[in-house]
Amino acid sequence: MKAVLKLDEIKRLVDIPQLIHEIEIGFVLYSDGRVNVPPVGFLHFDDPPGDVHIKYGSVVGDERYVLKMASAFYKNPDVGKPVSDGLMLVFSQRTGALELILLDECWLTDMRTAAAGAVAAKHLAARVTHTIGIVGTGVQARLQLEFLRNIVECKRCLVWGRNAIKVQGMIEELRRRESIRDWGLEIQAATNLDTLVSQCNLIVTTTSSDTPLIRADQVRKGTHITAMGADDHGKQELDARLLAMADLVVADSISQCIDHGECSVAVRDGLIRESSILELGNVIKNPGMGRTREDQITIADLTGVAIQDIQIAKMVEHALRANDDH
Amino acid sequence: MKAVLKLDEIKRLVDIPQLIHEIEIGFVLYSDGRVNVPPVGFLHFDDPPGDVHIKYGSVVGDERYVLKMASAFYKNPDVGKPVSDGLMLVFSQRTGALELILLDECWLTDMRTAAAGAVAAKHLAARVTHTIGIVGTGVQARLQLEFLRNIVECKRCLVWGRNAIKVQGMIEELRRRESIRDWGLEIQAATNLDTLVSQCNLIVTTTSSDTPLIRADQVRKGTHITAMGADDHGKQELDARLLAMADLVVADSISQCIDHGECSVAVRDGLIRESSILELGNVIKNPGMGRTREDQITIADLTGVAIQDIQIAKMVEHALRANDDH
Numbered sequence: 064m065k066a067v068l069k070l071d072e073i074k075r076l077v078d079i080p081q082l083i084h085e086i087e088i089g090f091v092l093y094s095d096g097r098v099n100v101p102p103v104g105f106l107h108f109d110d111p112p113g114d115v116h117i118k119y120g121s122v123v124g125d126e127r128y129v130l131k132m133a134s135a136f137y138k139n140p141d142v143g144k145p146v147s148d149g150l151m152l153v154f155s156q157r158t159g160a161l162e163l164i165l166l167d168e169c170w171l172t173d174m175r176t177a178a179a180g181a182v183a184a185k186h187l188a189a190r191v192t193h194t195i196g197i198v199g200t201g202v203q204a205r206l207q208l209e210f211l212r213n214i215v216e217c218k219r220c221l222v223w224g225r226n227a228i229k230v231q232g233m234i235e236e237l238r239r240r241e242s243i244r245d246w247g248l249e250i251q252a253a254t255n256l257d258t259l260v261s262q263c264n265l266i267v268t269t270t271s272s273d274t275p276l277i278r279a280d281q282v283r284k285g286t287h288i289t290a291m292g293a294d295d296h297g298k299q300e301l302d303a304r305l306l307a308m309a310d311l312v313v314a315d316s317i318s319q320c321i322d323h324g325e326c327s328v329a330v331r332d333g334l335i336r337e338s339s340i341l342e343l344g345n346v347i348k349n350p351g352m353g354r355t356r357e358d359q360i361t362i363a364d365l366t367g368v369a370i371q372d373i374q375i376a377k378m379v380e381h382a383l384r385a386n387d388d389h
Numbered sequence: 390m391k392a393v394l395k396l397d398e399i400k401r402l403v404d405i406p407q408l409i410h411e412i413e414i415g416f417v418l419y420s421d422g423r424v425n426v427p428p429v430g431f432l433h434f435d436d437p438p439g440d441v442h443i444k445y446g447s448v449v450g451d452e453r454y455v456l457k458m459a460s461a462f463y464k465n466p467d468v469g470k471p472v473s474d475g476l477m478l479v480f481s482q483r484t485g486a487l488e489l490i491l492l493d494e495c496w497l498t499d500m501r502t503a504a505a506g507a508v509a510a511k512h513l514a515a516r517v518t519h520t521i522g523i524v525g526t527g528v529q530a531r532l533q534l535e536f537l538r539n540i541v542e543c544k545r546c547l548v549w550g551r552n553a554i555k556v557q558g559m560i561e562e563l564r565r566r567e568s569i570r571d572w573g574l575e576i577q578a579a580t581n582l583d584t585l586v587s588q589c590n591l592i593v594t595t596t597s598s599d600t601p602l603i604r605a606d607q608v609r610k611g612t613h614i615t616a617m618g619a620d621d622h623g624k625q626e627l628d629a630r631l632l633a634m635a636d637l638v639v640a641d642s643i644s645q646c647i648d649h650g651e652c653s654v655a656v657r658d659g660l661i662r663e664s665s666i667l668e669l670g671n672v673i674k675n676p677g678m679g680r681t682r683e684d685q686i687t688i689a690d691l692t693g694v695a696i697q698d699i700q701i702a703k704m705v706e707h708a709l710r711a712n713d714d715h
């Protein structure tokens with residue numbers, strides 16, 4: 064076994080533009096059927112309440128396979144600990160040997176999730192983004208914005224969340240970030256969600272809502288929405304009629320999205336057909352499948368696929384090797 | 390995260406009699422429905438051929454949950470590496486925090502498997518074992534015998550395997566072991582399997598055979614057989630009619646054994662009913678359910694259950710803590 068890396072060491076090895084590129088490649092491999100991803104494993108605990116996701120898989124014929132564990136224990140803040148934790152394990156596909164333990168505390172999961180948002184925006188957003196809208200105030204709300212900096216030129220951003228104090232806290236924190244200051248982005252709180260939806264043409268929803276937040280009639284022509292909150296049964300951020308109204312609905316994984324993403328309700332209720340959903344990897348490979356007109360409404364439904372974990376873990380290993388070689 | 394232990398450190402923390410006891414407790418917890426064990430995860434590779442098992446679970450209300458990975462890459466000996474590898478991870482059930490990484494290289498899996506054989510013999514073998522029969526020459530063949538030392542008094546052992554040279558090698562190696570010498574056990578090669586089955590009243594089969602090795606008509610009254618080779622679809626060591634003839638058929642996990650253990654063929658072919666199979670944890674708890682007469686034929690069908698991984702991992706952690714306290 065070659066190395067055990069802690070979070071601070073891992074952070075030094077991740078380059079955001081490169082990560083976005085690797086995640087893009089990963090989605091293409093996935094949609095090409097070149098990734099072996101068994102069903103997600105789950106463990107649920109009641110007292111205290113906790114959920115554990117176990118994702119694993121490999122690119123066929125690759126050097127590595129990867130297992131990722133990510134946990135959420137919702138009462139952790141009561142004892143001064145973050146809700147999320149996790150690690151990734153990298154193994155040799157030739158011998159089964161464990162090559163690398165990444166004690167990333169769920170940071171790599173956050174990063175690969177944000178990278179998927181950037182990939183979706185790159186391939187689906189309108190050519191000109193005049194205002195970015197971020198719905199939610201958690202880790203992903205901030206990271207999604209940070210990653211979009213690499214994808215879109217934009218001077219204005221609105222933020223909305225249920226809790227106005229958290230919105231203000233997030234805006235102040237973002238304004239202090241050097242990366243955001245360099246970007247020259249002006250960030251403001253939206254007085255309500257309707258304002259945000261009507262004024263923004265690139266919207267990212269990052270909440271764990273279990274009831275639709277954005278209605279079909281709120282959304283203007285030319286808007287792209289990336290919904291990345293729904294990653295399990297019962298979660299929903301978009302009105303299913305919005306998916307029916309959209310010109311394009313793109314899933315990171317069609318099978319996962321019709322099971323537990325935004326697409327699940329829309330397909331179940333007969334508002335869209337499964338066959339009308341595109342898969343992100345195919346859109347990346349065939350730009351003609353994506354947005355073709357500025358006035359189209361596009362939706363990306365992201366549930367998180369193990370190929371993202373495989374790609375980021377491999378990227379960290381390569382960066383570590385490159386460092387060791389110098 | 391508290392510690393990463395390597396194999397040599399782990400070996401110093403495992404006490405065999407205590408392990409047998411912990412595995413016994415584990416089977417009772419399992420049969421009492423107090424263990425949460427999701428289905429086993431699998432990864433299969435073709436070139437080079439490799440199988441990975443991912444087992445995870447927890448005792449309800451316990452301090453810990455455990456994930457175990459065990460791999461078999463069959464061409465590893467070509468590059469001078471053992472076929473099997475693996476590790477165990479121990480997490481807090483209160484916070485999801487990773488507490489311990491056990492880089493056991495599959496040794497803990499071997500040990501907990503051998504312990505299950507000892508538990509089965511303890512509760513099902515006749516009061517007097519005159520001759521032990523070991524079928525197979527691999528790691529488990531040796532370990533099963535080593536563990537039986539803690540359970541039965543016996544002065545004679547016969548070994549049979551398809552490859553006579555391997556049988557001889559194994560016998561010579563066992564004779565050199567201090568633990569076997571202390572036991573005073575006389576170990577000989579059986580000239581054929583029929584001799585072994587007719588002369589032994591405690592038999593352990595440890596092969597990866599996919600065709601039945603032991604026939605119903607070979608087995609004498611009073612014999613106990615533990616079959617632990619079949620741990621996946623297509624493997625079988627005992628003639629299904631032997632299960633029909635036996636007075637007691639005991640499974641480590643009824644659901645696993647009717648899916649891919651010795652019981653699967655017998656149930657599928659209508660030779661035994663699922664309702665007639667006992668579960669090991671229930672036999673441990675209710676001795677009256679086990680062997681009641683010396684002339685009974687009993688069979689234990691062991692497929693390996695995640696509770697065994699949970700129990701051995703927790704035991705190692707406790708031993709580590711006890712060491713740290715001194």
